[in-house]
Structures are given as C-alpha cells and as structure tokens.
Amino acid sequence: MSNMHRIHWFDEQIRSGRFPNSSWLAREFEISRRQAQRDIEYMAISLRAPLLYLAKYRGYCYEDQTYRLPHLYMTEEEQSVLKYLAHRYRHFNHEQSDVVKRVAHLLERFTAEEQQILSRPLPTFAASPKLLQHFELLSHAITESLKVHMYYRDFSGERQFPWCPLKIISQYNADYVIGYETDPVQQSAIRLEGIVHVRLTDETFECNSDMQLSGWEEPLPVRKPFVAEIRLKEVQQTEQWQGYRIRDKQDQIHFIEFYDTEAFMQHLLISEWEELISPGWLRNKMQSHANVILNRLHNSNHAHVK
Structure with missing residues (x-):
C-alpha cells in the first residue's frame, strides 16, 4: 500500500482529535515502527506538516489547524519510478552534477517548486520493470535488515548465494548494491543489471552499517565521458x-x-x-x-x- 494512504489516515486521526502516534500507524497498516516513524518524518519534512508531539496524550496534533495535505495522488508504479530517478540523479557524478542533484532533491521532496531550466536536457536512465522491481526489493531488504537469496549472472556465469544488502549506490551510470555473504568485513558491490532474480527471506542480519560502509562513502570524482x-x-x-x-x-x-x-x-x-x-x-x-x-x-x- 502507498505511504500516501497511510499519511491520509494519519491526517484524519489528527483532525479527529485522536492524537495518533507511530505505534497506531504501525498497528493499523501492519508495518514496522521504524517505517511508521519514517512516514511521520516525511509528513513533517517533505509535506511540511506542522506536527507537534504532545507527551500528555502520547500523540501528534497540528500546531496550525488550517494546514491541509497537498494533493499528491500517485500510483505505486509512479512512486517507484520517481524514487528510482531520485536515486539516480542523486548519485549522478558527471557534467552538471550539481544541478542534477538539486533536481533529485526536488523529486525526493515532491514539492511544487519550479525546477531550474537547464541549458542541456537532464540525463536519461533506463528504468526497466525488472530493474525497478529489484531496486524496490533490495531497498526494502536494506530498510528491514533482511537477508536475500540472490541469483546473479556475470562474465563468469550464473550463480546463487545468500546476500546481506547494506546500501545501493550508483557509479558512472550503473547501479550497485553493497553487501556481504557471511562476513561483514568482506564486503563487495554487485551490479543490479546482473541480477537475474532476488528473493527476500525472513532471516535478519545485524551490521553497524555506519562503520562498515565508510569505505564506500568517499565522493566520486566528476568525470567527463x-x-x-x-x-x-x-x-x-x-x-x-x-x-x-x-x-x-x-x-x-x-x-x-x-x-x-x-x-x-x-x-x-x-x-x-x-x-x-x-x-x-x-x-x-x-x-x-x-x-x-x-x-x-x-x-x-x-x-x-x-
């Protein structure tokens, strides 16, 4: 279900004076508390909702009662495409990278701000249904710290292996997922285009990603083709x-x-x-x-x- 459905429900609870919180949202839509809190943060940051948490009622209300949610009705497919484009633009590191990354910021915030007109068209990226599906599944696995079973094909042939995904990055017009099989120290990056099939499992993993990913966070140099x-x-x-x-x-x-x-x-x-x-x-x-x-x-x- 789209997060906009959850946000509209949360908005209705506030307007009814029920002081909803992340636990209510998680229970109503059978999602994790962490996902519910992200929805609330999205309302406050991206939709600029004047949310105020009242400890007395253990829930939220609006400081400004005149606030109304913007009309953002998108299908799941449209949201997936926008999410993927925002990811690609955010990691774009070639010519006009600063301008392109500002566009990524606008896509992520879903605002109605007028975009700066570029002297050249924005870069285009192939967003096949298969690639979008893998991107969505891996994003979910990263968020929930779920292990996946990977079917992968490269120059050495096709193979299967368990994978603990940590982060999705883009380098020079290609997407990679960083992760490891068994040892968190032995990390590697595999290309999304090489994934034949990915299956989520119920098994979780623990990894201090902030420490483990330090080697992958170095900014890439801006390259000309x-x-x-x-x-x-x-x-x-x-x-x-x-x-x-x-x-x-x-x-x-x-x-x-x-x-x-x-x-x-x-x-x-x-x-x-x-x-x-x-x-x-x-x-x-x-x-x-x-x-x-x-x-x-x-x-x-x-x-x-x-």
Missing part, C-alpha cells in the same frame, strides 16, 4: 546509439560518449558497426580481447581433434 569515433552502417536518427549518447556525427561516423570501458566493450561485441576509428587505446583493448577469444577457440578445437 570518453568519446569513441565509430563508423556505423547507417546514420542514427536519434541522439543515442542503443543507450549511448551521440555527441556528434558526420555522415556514418558517430562520436559516442561512454564512461564504463568494460561495459562499452561488451556492447561493441554484440552490436553492429563498421569501424572503430578512435581512440587507439580502446582499439588495442578490443584487439587484445578478441585475441584471447580466438586463442580459446583454437585451443578448444585442438583439444577436440586430439
């Missing part, structure tokens, strides 16, 4: 080539921006293109990678002949 000069079969009619921004184009030659070298190389391996013109270091890496694959195929064929 690499630019690859590639000749494509056809002139692209949009400003993107399968998700990668096209900075410029001259007939079939396209200047394509990218941040994650390994991810872009994987993209080149499965995409159609005519010629990789520059940069030279990327050509060399692709050549080296291709040689490794050819050697493996050669060794495999040689073994079959024997």
